[in-house]
Amino acid sequence: MAGTRYLRFVIIAVIALAVVFFISSSPTSQEQLRGVANTVANKINEQLSFNPKTGDAPTGSKSIAQDITEDPLSDTRVEAPTSSNPKTSHPKPKVKADRVNATFVSLARNGDLWDLVASIQQVEDRFNHAYGYDWVFLNDQPFSDEFKKVTTNLISGTTKYGLIGEEHWSFPEWIDQQKAADVREDMKNREIIYGDSISYRHMCRFESGFFFRQPLMLEYEWYWRVEPSIKLFCDIPYDPFKYMADHGKKYSFVLSLHEYKETIPTLWDSTKTYMKEHPEHIAEDNMMSWLSDDQGDSYNGCHFWSNFEVGSLEWLRSDAYTDYFKRLDEDGGFFYERWGDAPIHSIAAALTLPKEQIHFFNDIAYYHVPFTHCPTEESIRVDRKCSCKPEDNFDWNDYACMSRRAS
Numbered sequence: 001m002a003g004t005r006y007l008r009f010v011i012i013a014v015i016a017l018a019v020v021f022f023i024s025s026s027p028t029s030q031e032q033l034r035g036v037a038n039t040v041a042n043k044i045n046e047q048l049s050f051n052p053k054t055g056d057a058p059t060g061s062k063s064i065a066q067d068i069t070e071d072p073l074s075d076t077r078v079e080a081p082t083s084s085n086p087k088t089s090h091p092k093p094k095v096k097a098d099r100v101n102a103t104f105v106s107l108a109r110n111g112d113l114w115d116l117v118a119s120i121q122q123v124e125d126r127f128n129h130a131y132g133y134d135w136v137f138l139n140d141q142p143f144s145d146e147f148k149k150v151t152t153n154l155i156s157g158t159t160k161y162g163l164i165g166e167e168h169w170s171f172p173e174w175i176d177q178q179k180a181a182d183v184r185e186d187m188k189n190r191e192i193i194y195g196d197s198i199s200y201r202h203m204c205r206f207e208s209g210f211f212f213r214q215p216l217m218l219e220y221e222w223y224w225r226v227e228p229s230i231k232l233f234c235d236i237p238y239d240p241f242k243y244m245a246d247h248g249k250k251y252s253f254v255l256s257l258h259e260y261k262e263t264i265p266t267l268w269d270s271t272k273t274y275m276k277e278h279p280e281h282i283a284e285d286n287m288m289s290w291l292s293d294d295q296g297d298s299y300n301g302c303h304f305w306s307n308f309e310v311g312s313l314e315w316l317r318s319d320a321y322t323d324y325f326k327r328l329d330e331d332g333g334f335f336y337e338r339w340g341d342a343p344i345h346s347i348a349a350a351l352t353l354p355k356e357q358i359h360f361f362n363d364i365a366y367y368h369v370p371f372t373h374c375p376t377e378e379s380i381r382v383d384r385k386c387s388c389k390p391e392d393n394f395d396w397n398d399y400a401c402m403s404r405r406a407s
């Protein structure tokens with residue numbers, strides 16, 4: 001009876017998947033995992049091929065058996081199937097020839113591993129499985145073997161692990177330690193988020209001035225920043241790096257909001273000094289009107305949320321950007337206030353780039369706690385298999401700076 005056969009098939013498939021899942025979630029070598037996956041697949045094939053009438057395997061068995069036996073990436077890695085839907089397995093990256101000189105980059109600690117894995121899986125499933133772009137990880141401590149093993153196994157491109165030099169993760173010598181400590185104490189009392197954190201300040205300074213100058217990053221022209229626990233809600237069926245390169249874009253964003261003014265009281269003063277010192281770096285068709293409501297006298301706090309960025313490393317390494325960072329670093333606001341890399345990247349982009357070189361990736365649906373960007377056009381959400389709720393889109397919110405965006 002066909003019914004019995006299918007029932008048997010379903011039971012065996014469920015047991016097989018449970019075994020593979022169990023094995024894959026316990027520490028084991030890839031060789032062992034591959035061996036067990038193949039054994040399970042052979043057992044399923046044996047069972048499925050039994051058909052007293054025709055001797056044929058029942059419909060549907062082929063794809064499932066293939067899903068388990070085929071190693072879709074390369075012979076250096078093996079994947080345990082997480083579902084019987086063949087669409088969920090990674091196809092082999094196929095468009096390498098067409099890629100641009102780009103990498104993903106994540107600043108992470110060993111303790112961020114599992115939150116970062118969640119991000120990596122989304123980036124791979126929604127985009128990178130078809131492209132195989134590299135991924136650079138940066139840390140002020142050496143990465144653990146577990147961190148390297150798990151991330152390398154999930155990423156379709158080459159993974160690289162960099163240790164940040166002490167000079168990029170410490171107080172510069174001109175900083176008055178007592179003054180910096182007093183600020184942290186004061187911000188703690190005023191309950192400013194991360195106000196008393198030293199490591200948060202090193203992180204903001206690193207993301208503002210040094211990540212693009214790490215030896216591993218010098219090997220690339222483009223970067224895409226990925227943080228732990230982000231979500232990508234829609235497929236990305238084209239190459240955003242290539243889009244940027246082909247259209248002369250240098251910086252991009254998906255969410256924009258207002259900075260917490262308490263953290264940047266004198267950032268605009270330092271910015272004005274920079275503008276006076278380096279008029280040659282200020283683009284003619286810039287976005288000053290997005291940053292300031294009074295022709296540049298004061299900063300309105302609008303910035304692109306820099307936990308998502310696809311951008312040009314060449315631009316960050318340019319004199320225009322590094323002169324800006326140098327001015328800010330010398331003025332000491334990373335430690336005497338709590339300057340974040342988001343307003344810094346944003347102000348630099350808005351002033352030193354013509355506005356047509358800044359791109360809003362409306363079709364990249366993104367979440368970083370607590371905000372979501374979800375395309376409001378239904379056609380995009382259908383085409384790209386989006387899973388976000390359009391009402392969650394932050395662009396609607398008054399706190400966003402979207403309505404002020406110049407282009």
Ligand SMILES: *[C@@H]1O[C@H](CO)[C@@H](O)[C@H](O)[C@H]1NC(C)=O
Pocket residue numbers: 101218219220221
């Ligand atoms: C990528 O860009 C970097 C930085 O400009 C350069 O050193 C490197 O040779 C480039 N790699 C390739 C494959 O073109």
